[in-house]
Amino acid sequence: MDCDKVGKDYVACFECDLLIETPKLTAKQSAFCPRCHSLITAKSSNNLQYALAYAFAAVILLVVANLFPFLGFSAQGNKLTMTLWQSAQTLYHYQSEILALLVFSFIILIPSLLVLGVIYVLWPLIFSRQIVKGGIPIARALFTLKHWSMAEVFLIGVIASLTKITSMAQVELGLSFWAYILFVIALTLSLSSLDKYRFWHYLDQAKRCQHLHQ
Amino acid sequence: MPAPSSVKSVTAKSVGLQNCRVCGLLNDAKHKYCQRCHARLAMRTPLSLQKTIAWLLTAVLLYLPSNFLPIMHTTNFGRESSSTIVGGVILLWEQGGYFIASVIFAASIVIPIIKILVLIWLVVSVKYNLFTHRHERALMYRLTEFIGRWSMIDVFVVAILVALFQLGGILTVAPGIAALAFAGVVITTMLAAKAFDPRLIWDQYQNGDK
Numbered sequence: 024m025d026c027d028k029v030g031k032d033y034v035a036c037f038e039c040d041l042l043i044e045t046p047k048l049t050a051k052q053s054a055f056c057p058r059c060h061s062l063i064t065a066k067s068s069n070n071l072q073y074a075l076a077y078a079f080a081a082v083i084l085l086v087v088a089n090l091f092p093f094l095g096f097s098a099q100g101n102k103l104t105m106t107l108w109q110s111a112q113t114l115y116h117y118q119s120e121i122l123a124l125l126v127f128s129f130i131i132l133i134p135s136l137l138v139l140g141v142i143y144v145l146w147p148l149i150f151s152r153q154i155v156k157g158g159i160p161i162a163r164a165l166f167t168l169k170h171w172s173m174a175e176v177f178l179i180g181v182i183a184s185l186t187k188i189t190s191m192a193q194v195e196l197g198l199s200f201w202a203y204i205l206f207v208i209a210l211t212l213s214l215s216s217l218d219k220y221r222f223w224h225y226l227d228q229a230k231r232c233q234h235l236h237q
Numbered sequence: 238m239p240a241p242s243s244v245k246s247v248t249a250k251s252v253g254l255q256n257c258r259v260c261g262l263l264n265d266a267k268h269k270y271c272q273r274c275h276a277r278l279a280m281r282t283p284l285s286l287q288k289t290i291a292w293l294l295t296a297v298l299l300y301l302p303s304n305f306l307p308i309m310h311t312t313n314f315g316r317e318s319s320s321t322i323v324g325g326v327i328l329l330w331e332q333g334g335y336f337i338a339s340v341i342f343a344a345s346i347v348i349p350i351i352k353i354l355v356l357i358w359l360v361v362s363v364k365y366n367l368f369t370h371r372h373e374r375a376l377m378y379r380l381t382e383f384i385g386r387w388s389m390i391d392v393f394v395v396a397i398l399v400a401l402f403q404l405g406g407i408l409t410v411a412p413g414i415a416a417l418a419f420a421g422v423v424i425t426t427m428l429a430a431k432a433f434d435p436r437l438i439w440d441q442y443q444n445g446d447k
């Protein structure tokens with residue numbers, strides 16, 4: 024690699040391009056850019072093992088969130104329930120196909136791709152120092168898709184809708200609703216532990232190991 | 238304290254290196270793709286300002302219908318009524334849901350406008366080489382990027398109400414065209430923020446500048 028010297032001793036700030044001495048991976052404090060104060064890397068207690076553990080929890084919770092009723096209510100003698108999946112699917116029945124697809128992507132598809140991707144890439148990286156097939160493009164996609172998961176925004180939307188209808192109906196929160204709340208927490212913790220800087224450095228180390236073994 | 242120390246404001250660009258925006262590897266200027274993660278490289282995002290403006294224009298065009306057309310149609314005992322985003326907020330406020338009404342008002346009306354104005358300010362200040370308020374601009378950029386997704390709340394409210402009342406018979410809720418337009422506003426403003434390269438704010442920086 025032709026940039027080896029600079030690449031080892033310096034990194035550049037993502038937001039202002041300033042060259043900065045490479046922060047230590049074991050540092051007890053987060054490193055910020057001295058010029059624009061953006062985050063360079065989170066502190067070492069925020070490590071990749073946590074990202075993997077939380078991702079596992081998130082997968083289980085997401086499965087649970089899709090198995091049971093999400094919300095239910097009774098009004099004028101009628102008892103109705105809806106599932107998480109139906110919040111996107113019903114839009115489809117009203118000829119709002121694009122909207123249905125967007126809602127489905129933001130609250131179910133992208134969040135599940137994220138947690139599955141984290142597990143797929145991190146499991147072999149952490150336990151056998153291996154980079155899986157397709158690991159690099161998937162990791163690249165993870166860091167891009169991260170901004171398009173709106174699971175937590177959806178939760179606020181649920182609370183807002185409940186406020187809207189409490190005056191006309193008795194609302195029951197289903198098992199899936201609680202599972203989805205826990206899923207959002209696990210997903211957020213997993214993604215915040217997936218530090219960009221730290222991740223790519225572990226990947227580099229794993230790559231060096233693979234070369235040594237060949 | 239392991240805070241990285243600066244090297245007299247030397248940037249990667251000034252020594253002929255391109256920082257990969259995906260993985261943070263410093264690549265030699267001759268490379269087109271990152272040597273580590275294979276992402277497309279550039280010293281600065283090509284046509285960053287033009288792309289930002291293009292997405293912003295789309296956002297503004299979608300913002301008008303999203304606020305003036307109905308976001309949902311309610312049928313109650315055969316009586317049909319439609320409501321806009323603002324109408325929904327006012328109704329909630331009258332029902333006493335002050336907190337949620339404020340949240341939806343902020344997310345659906347205030348935040349999109351602020352985001353659009355901030356991005357215009359960022360583009361104009363870079364275009365005309367304004368050298369002041371760099372820290373404020375950097376902060377506003379970070380805030381705009383962070384807050385982007387939170388505007389989607391009202392779209393999800395429509396999705397939930399539609400699903401919840403689908404079997405009702407007595408009361409049904411159907412999505413309005415503004416729901417899609419508003420989702421478009423959120424997506425295009427997010428893309429506008431992504432298209433803006435924050436490094437442009439700092440490119441003319443000299444020690445001692447604010």
Ligand SMILES: [Zn+2]
Binds near residue numbers: 038040057
């Ligand atoms: Zn910086």
Ligand SMILES: [Zn+2]
Binds near residue numbers: 258261273276
């Ligand atoms: Zn890269």
